[in-house]
Amino acid sequence: NAGVTQTPKFQVLKTGQSMTLQCAQDMNHNSMYWYRQDPGMGLRLIYYSASEGTTDKGEVPNGYNVSRLNKREFSLRLESAAPSQTSVYFCASSPVLNTEAFFGQGTRLTVV
Amino acid sequence: KQEVTQIPAALSVPEGENLVLNCSFTDSAIYNLQWFRQDPGKGLTSLLLIQSSQREQTSGRLNASLDKSSGRSTLYIAASQPGDSATYLCAVRGSQGNLIFGKGTKLSVKP
Numbered sequence: 001n002a003g004v005t006q007t008p009k010f011q012v013l014k015t016g017q018s019m020t021l022q023c024a025q026d027m028n029h030n031s032m033y034w035y036r037q038d039p040g041m042g043l044r045l046i047y048y049s050a051s052e053g054t055t056d057k058g059e060v061p062n063g064y065n066v067s068r069l070n071k072r073e074f075s076l077r078l079e080s081a082a083p084s085q086t087s088v089y090f091c092a093s094s095p096v097l098n099t100e101a102f103f104g105q106g107t108r109l110t111v112v
Numbered sequence: 113k114q115e116v117t118q119i120p121a122a123l124s125v126p127e128g129e130n131l132v133l134n135c136s137f138t139d140s141a142i143y144n145l146q147w148f149r150q151d152p153g154k155g156l157t158s159l160l161l162i163q164s165s166q167r168e169q170t171s172g173r174l175n176a177s178l179d180k181s182s183g184r185s186t187l188y189i190a191a192s193q194p195g196d197s198a199t200y201l202c203a204v205r206g207s208q209g210n211l212i213f214g215k216g217t218k219l220s221v222k223p
Contacts, residue, residue: 031209043203
């Protein structure tokens, strides 16, 4: 009963490096989301995908790109990492938009 | 712009006490409201989802209420236990489907 699985769990990057955060869900959900969580800021939406084949910007999309690879997978890419992107990243999914969301365990990213 | 506020930011209670966590939001035009629990270093666990047309939802020792017109929700925890210690997050969902989160209430239940 995996739910939402994120890889990796931890990552350290140097400024300017690129990486992709992976997310997969096994609940046959249509909608998927990427959030970041920062101390004192709460969780903020980066990008979301209402259904396979669509992606939309959230509150803080700058510096990120996403790919909805198929119904199960939604990846988040940092093309040129910056220290301001040090954060904990959460992937979530829901049956459709506006329904109950389920979250992964998070990826703790540090950019030095 | 929707803003979600949770008060208090931290709460410490003795085991067995009943407690209330508060959540307020500035725009009453919400689709639904969801309460989550987050343990240190972990992801978010969904506790309760209240649709905008509902007044409350219950799950075990948890009861969440929603007063959309006044922009308030409360999470009531009965007979608190040390295992309830965690950060509780409130999030509202607007018409575009994204969740707007409060900053959470960190709960500590002392044995």
